[in-house]
Amino acid sequence: MCNETFSCPFPDKYEAFLFPTIYGIVLIVGLLGNLMAVGVIFRLIRKRNILGIYLANLCASDLMYICTLPVWIAYTAKEDWLFGTLTCKIVGFFFNANLYTTISFLSCIATDRFVAMVFPLHARIIRSMKGALIICVIVWLIILGSHSYFLSRDDLFTSSQDVELCYEKYPLEKWMAHLNYFRIFVVFLIPLILLVFSYCSIIRVIHLTPGLVKEQKRRITGLLLSMTAIFVLCYLPYHVVLFIRSYVSDMDYCNCDIEKRVRPAYRITFALTSISSALDPFINIFVSDGVKKDLLVELKSLWLCVRFHRRSKKGKLDGVNVVCDVAAQRNNGFLCTHQTKVQTRF
Structure with a gap:
């Protein structure tokens, strides 16, 4: 008889090597x-760069996700x-929830x-540090609130192979299938549409801007x-497979044939979503020429500090602070937020 204790077998053996490697x-x-990005983001916020608020929350989301790995x-x-x-509840909660906070902040x-580039005159009114903070709080409340049901359930299963699974019951339970519909159509599809629309609109404006040379247009377009x-490669395949699994489990809970066919694609695409957390600092923060120069200054300053400390016989840090302060004075700023400096904002 098929009931909630029913579990499909999963014979795949390659997973024990592939997923830990990824x-x-x-x-x-x-x-x-992300740890390198913390210093950059701190300076952005100190300069009241609105984008820094979203980058800080993206970095926090990525680090919370990475800590569960x-x-x-x-x-x-x-x-x-x-x-x-208990560990299954906590890790499963953050592992799943922070996937969608990352998606949401990338969309933000x-x-x-898009607002800063396409509506430069209205951007000073629309964009504000307080507004960015409110949006980020709303995102956290929606995602964490919608995933809080994980904490109320005991979802540690014993499979037909006599091993324990954490939030990976095959087939999916009804509650998980229904939560997945919310994930797919609200906290993934809406951010996907916003992100694609925003970057495509920016590319269109860039190509119509006479003040940028061809090389600048090509570089910014390639980056966007x-x-x-x-974003699409990391998240879209997983959500397509997730929808198939959820729909099948919702309609025919005991259908192991389809579950066996879909499971390898589901597991692989799910693992690939984690790649975004590794790439986020490099494609959203470290791409600016100003940021690259500042990172080099910070690394050089750190290296001078280490060398000075090693050479100091007494180990006092007074001289180290002097070296660090001198190096810090060479800092020329980070991401440019001024509307006329389009070429350095990305």
Whole structure:
């Protein structure tokens, strides 16, 4: 008899190597990239750069997601949950919720750039630090609130292979299928439409701007297309497969044949969504020429500090602070938010 304790078998063996490898690479690259981005974002906010608010929340979302990866690496390597029910609830909650906060903040960044670029005269009225903060709070409340149901459930299952699964019951339960509809059509599809529309509109305006040389137009267009392509490739395949799984489970809960066929695509596309968290700092923050120069200054300053500290016989840091202050004075600023400097904003 088919009921909520029913579980489909999953014979795939390649997963124990593939998924820990993907998550391991994302963990290393994403952690280093997002930690480096913290200093850049702090200076952006200190200069009252509105975009810095969205970048700060994107970085926070990515770091929260990345912090769950060590547990997920161990889980996918063993294909067996070894950390207990409470850890399953907490890790499953943040792992799933922060996927959608990242998507939402990427859309906010695209929309903010669209307003600043396409409506430069109205942007000073529409865009504000307070408005950006309110939008970010609303995003967190919607995503975390909609995923809070994870914390109220005991979703640690024992599969037909006698291993424990954390939020990965095959087939999907009804409540998860219904939550997935909200994820797909609200917190993914709407941000996708906003992001694609915003960047396409910006590209159109850039090509109509006489003040930019051909090389600048080509560089900015390539960057915006890369941002759009990475977003689509990381998230769209997963949500297409997620919709198929949810629809099948909702209509025919006991259909293991379709579940077996869809599961490999689901697991692979789900793992690939994590790549965005590793790439976000490089495609949204480190692309500006001003940011690159500032990063070099910061790294050089850090290197001078380390060298001075090693050479200091007493280990006092007074001289180190002097070296760091001198290096910091060479800082020329980060992302340009002035409407006339389009070529450096991206």
